[in-house]
Amino acid sequence: MNHKLPIDPVLPDVIEALRASASAVLVAPPGAGKTTRVPLALLNDAAWDGRRILMLEPRRMAARAAARYMAAALGEQIGDTVGYRVRLDSKVGPKTRIEVITEGVLTRLLQRDPALEDVGIVIFDEFHERSLQADLGLALCLQAQSVLRDDLRLLVMSATLDAEPIAALLNDAPIIRSEGRSFPVETVYLDRRIEGRMEPAVARCVARALQAESGDLLVFLPGAGEIRRTEAELRAMQLGAHVRVAPLHGSLPQQAQDAALAPGPAGTRKIVLATSIAESSLTVEGVRVVIDSGLMRVPRFSTRTGMTRLETIAVSRASADQRRGRAGRLEPGVCYRLWTEQDDRQLAPRTVPELLEADLAPLALELAAWGAAPDELLWLDPPPAAAYAQARELLGRLGALAADGTLTPQGRQMVELGVHPRLSHMLLQAVPLGLGALACELAALLNERDILRGDGAHNCDMRLRLEALRRASARSSADDAGPDGAASALPAIGGLSRQAGAAMAADANAAGSGPGIGTDNAAGLAGPQTDAAAIRRIVAEARQWRRALGLAEGKPNDVNDCGLLLAFAYPDRIGQRRSSGRFLLSGGRGAYIAQQQPLSDAAYLVAADLDGHGPESRIDLAAPVSLQELEAHFSDRISVESGIVWERSAQAVRGRSRHRLGALVLKETPLASPGAEETLAALLAGIAEEGLGLLPWTKAANQYLERLRFMRHHDLKWPDASDEALLAALGDWLGPHVYGIKSRAELQRLKTVEALESLLTWDQRRELDSVAPTHIAVPSGSRIAVDYGNPAAPAIHVRLQEMFGLQETPRIAGGKVPLTLHLLSPAQRPVQVTRDLASFWRDAYFEVKKDLKGRYPKHYWPDDPLVALPTNRTRPRP
Structure with a gap:
């Protein structure tokens, strides 16, 4: 460290601030040297009594580079005074005092030892990037500092951070600023x-x-x-x-x-x-x-x-x-x-x-293990309530949380594995089935970007990736230097993951969220060939999971079992074929395979990677699963619903027993003898759903309904016979008349008028006949049906000649309501509509007569309609 860096003048201020305060904020521009100078300056300060310094970096590459630079500055090898821990790689030793770690590793350390007893300072570098793991790590450290370790020091460093809010969060921590050195x-x-x-x-x-x-x-x-x-x-x-x-x-x-x-x-x-x-x-x-x-x-x-x-x-x-x-x-x-x-x-x-904007399932699992709700911790930005609730719901489906919201024993194991809860659940479920090795391969594959993306016509079958991985790893040397060699030396963290070590922690920023966590791998994220480095990482990680689960090397599992394992990870993405290439997922959403391929016609599959766009999601990674596997391994989630329902396609009541897995109906069988009451309820529900059109509506039934509505229009004391009211009260007026009926065909035997009559009392029925008669007699002697289609203006349709001799318009409702007269020609065509017959005879008849006499010369057209004989024939009888 012979050359000077812009950060050097403020290093004493940083040391003094951390001696006097529990926390501090350092703002320095890029290139000032804060990442490599600050930990080394703090290393020799006696205030920390030999405790370790942890520095968090958001990315693996930066963590390794910073550790190497500081080790070189001390003239030492990496892993001596300065070391690092990242996913699948660790270089630390018994003398290591400065550990540069990726952010997920800190969470694992805190879960193992909430007090961080052997740590003096935790440095959050590049905090302006605001990764989820950094926010979580800071929240946990603040609670540990408040409850368990008042001597734990926290230093937040950034180049572009708005320092005041974070300083306020850290109990008004001092802010140190370095002007840095930059050229125009x-x-x-x-x-x-x-x-x-x-x-x-x-x-x-x-x-x-x-x-x-x-x-x-x-x-x-x-x-x-x-x-x-x-x-x-x-x-x-x-x-x-x-x-x-x-x-x-x-x-x-x-x-x-x-x-x-x-x-x-x-x-x-x-x-x-x-x-x-x-x-x-x-x-x-x-x-x-x-x-x-x-x-x-x-x-x-x-x-x-x-x-x-x-x-x-x-x-x-x-x-x-x-x-x-x-x-x-x-x-x-x-x-x-x-x-x-x-x-x-x-x-x-x-x-x-x-x-x-992140998937909060990992955070929710960590907080459950920590024993705190989000509102019990300090955050710059608290987790969104909706996303957090959804994450907790997923953890419940994965068996990580009990009904009361506490962590289950399996949930504790999932935390210790340090991978996304979906994948940790899959790993734990696979071991008792003898499929642990395959689950390890899948977890490692899903933590990486799709190794076959970019091969032209994209085949979404996950089994192809497993086969490609096995072929590629078989060609590589087991002794090849790389991540595997480094990973084998990882130190223990404790619990189930003791052999895997802290570097197996969820390191989403460094690794990139793989498709196994639901990420849409944008086109081009992986090359057309599976590169050797990616294969080495996947093989190394699969090996680490085997060690973490205590699995010995053995014969590889059949790749055809991967669909079942994916179902453990994605119970909400089990898909049932609706048509070729289109599926209904157990979570209720639709999904499709974009191009025709063998999986397009799978009866069931599990989607590991979906794009999440639109009402239906494109399936990018999936594997088939059989109905037998689902029934055998998800029996505790399969509900049996026995019900009698109106089946629209059959237009009949059907009794069905349905076996459901989420939104999927796995099996459906008819019920032998559905009960009469249940049948009636289903029939009425079907009528309510489809409308009154299911009933037989004769002319008499339609007129009766319209007469009821006429009465209601003129007197609100009469029952409401609107469609809405009738549908709402089906059980009262219709139920007794359809007891035992099961289908629309049987409904046609219903006497709808009798059912409607049940809406009225005996007195109302008599009053209806007198106030709103079905027919009215006209001068010719004919009885003409009254049309109540418009309750405000009931009408009759009658030939003009049948009305000769009648001076005034006929009335109903005790003479209160005049009928609208649709006067017809001998050919039953309308010639005049009036509610004032006297006016018609006086003012319009003679013009109408002139026209009709020319068209119907054989018919009777008197000069004085008021004294003429009415007739329903061509001419009156002599």
């Missing part, structure tokens, strides 16, 4: 937005910057797929032997990561294609040009679908400035922003904290 950076924007694919535009900008600027280039891209495609574009440009393209992302092997970070040989130029992993913590030597695509990939959890998917979004203002600052670490630099100045003004100030 020129910012260049696009004149217009990129059209089409991003990668060619990025490559063109790289070529332009190589010509216009000196130094190495750091290019920010959203994911590994975009990095791979941009690399292909650059290689096609043949930039020259002196130009080296170096990808940098978390899925690369350690050697490739180190090569991207190290300075290139003299006379060469390096183009580092990186994800947001290079925004902070890591120092990429030699860079003075930054090219920023302006995009980043983040996991988003949907409470609607219960799934997490990766979304590509615009960077925040804080991230954009952080990336830009990478160009001014060593000398004046240039930042090319691949967006317009107008778009720049629309950037959000900060990225939304992961805690607010």
